[in-house]
Amino acid sequence: MTGTPSSVPGAISQAVPPPVSEPTARHQIRVTINGSDVAAEVESRLLLADFLRHRVGLTGTHLGCEQGSCGACTVLVDGAAVRSCLMLAPQVDGREIRTVESLAEPDGPLSVIQEAFTNQHGLQCGFCTPGFLCSLTAFAEEAEEDGRDISESDLDAQLDSSFCRCTGYVNIRRAAREAFGFDSGDTHG
Ligand code: FES
Ligand code: FES
Numbered sequence: 468m469t470g471t472p473s474s475v476p477g478a479i480s481q482a483v484p485p486p487v488s489e490p491t492a493r494h495q496i497r498v499t500i501n502g503s504d505v506a507a508e509v510e511s512r513l514l515l516a517d518f519l520r521h522r523v524g525l526t527g528t529h530l531g532c533e534q535g536s537c538g539a540c541t542v543l544v545d546g547a548a549v550r551s552c553l554m555l556a557p558q559v560d561g562r563e564i565r566t567v568e569s570l571a572e573p574d575g576p577l578s579v580i581q582e583a584f585t586n587q588h589g590l591q592c593g594f595c596t597p598g599f600l601c602s603l604t605a606f607a608e609e610a611e612e613d614g615r616d617i618s619e620s621d622l623d624a625q626l627d628s629s630f631c632r633c634t635g636y637v638n639i640r641r642a643a644r645e646a647f648g649f650d651s652g653d654t655h656g
Pocket of ligand 1: 529530531532533534535536537538539540541550551552553
């Protein structure tokens with residue numbers, strides 16, 4: 468083939484220079500995490516999940532898909548279940564975070580939901596478990612705050628919020644049903 472690249476249809480005619488290294492903005496944040504006040508300097512682009520895991524040392528929050536699908540990274544922000552892979556650390560300035568580590572004291576009794584997961588063997592590898600526990604905790608607290616009864620179909624819909632790649636969901640569903648006061652026997656398999 469003859470001719471310069473720019474003469475070929477679709478060819479790149481201009482090289483784009485490499486990215487200029489720019490200083491990343493940093494932010495001072497103060498946040499309450501599991502009841503403790505935390506102050507930190509964070510980069511603009513730092514994910515909340517990475518902040519919790521790598522800066523605060525709360526590794527109970529897991530990262531699976533990192534795109535908002537699997538739910539493994541779910542934490543509570545001001546009481547609401549949030550995907551911490553979709554939130555940036557600077558966005559939690561002044562807010563209250565609760566992670567799976569907050570659901571029971573290290574040597575204290577398990578929460579009702581944790582107890583039900585234990586009773587019903589609602590986990591295998593446990594990777595998804597923090598997400599289920601946090602999302603179900605937020606679900607229960609929101610319903611209580613609103614004075615709203617939770618139906619069985621509400622609970623089933625809530626379980627769609629997280630993926631489990633091990634269990635087939637049968638025991639997770641049994642655990643959730645036990646925790647929310649329904650018959651834990653599973654008739655749908
Ligand atoms: S890691 Fe956040 S939703 Fe999967
Ligand atoms: S228990 Fe392994 S991914 Fe759910």
